[in-house]
Amino acid sequence: MFQTWVLPILISYLLGSISFSYLLTRLLKGVDIREHGSGNAGATNTLRVLGKGPGILVFLLDALKGVAAVWVGSALSDGDQVIMLASGIAAVIGHNWPVFLGFRGGKGIATTVGVSAVIAFTATLFAGICAILFIVLTRYVSLGSLILTLCIPAVMWIEGYPNVMVLMMAIVTVMAFMRHKQNIVNLLRGNERKI
Structure with a gap:
């Protein structure tokens, strides 16, 4: 139990x-990313504060955290998909509420992409295309992020994944909406920042 679930x-x-x-902004600018831009410790705010290169790098590294977490779950559970997904969700929770930064982190989208790409590649690919289209058409990264997290469990359900896995991925969607609460308010008011 401890080795296959808790660990x-x-x-x-x-x-x-x-x-x-946080680490990249400290290294390159000597500042706390959470005190600049949107105040969010994630790839989009890094893009705004440091530029495209660092923003893309942070997105990739955050996605790799999700991939690595799923691999950890796989290695310690002999490939149990539910534990793999639970481990991925734990990484998203860690990104959003990091113990090392006083539980003030990012919004978990890049890490979610990493997790879901390993667990449900086709669903992630479809959701990613939809998200990119919404971002290109509206220039709202937050809207694209929300579309992404809505599409992944929906496509997983259509593809016939076990209900428990669809529900677990839906929990990630709920967390994304929680973290984007102010963005949703801004979108409804018409004053959300565009990329």
């Missing part, structure tokens, strides 16, 4: 708690 989830949470946005 991978704990390791994955700690892995998710490593904030590449």
Whole structure:
């Protein structure tokens, strides 16, 4: 029980708690990313504060956290998909509420992409295309992010994934909406920042 459930989830949470946005901004500018731009420790705010290169790098590193967490879950559970997904979710929770940064982190989208790409590649690919289209058409990254997290469990359900996995991925969607609460308010008011 400890080795197959508790240990991978704990390791994955700690892995998710490593904030590449925070570390890179400290390294390049000597500042706390959470005190600039939107105040979010994630790839989009890094893009706004540091530019395209660092923003893309943070997105990739945050996505790799999700991939690594799923691999940790797989290695410690002999490939149990539910534990793999639980480990991935733990990494998203770590990214959003990192123990190393006083539980003030990012919004978990890049890490979610990493997790879901391993668990449900086709669903992630479809959701990613939809998200990119929405971002290109509206220039709202937040809207694209929300579309992404809505599409992944929906496509998983259509593809016939076990209900428990669809529900677990839906929990990630709920977390994304929680973290984007102010963005949703701004979108409804018409004053959300465009990329």
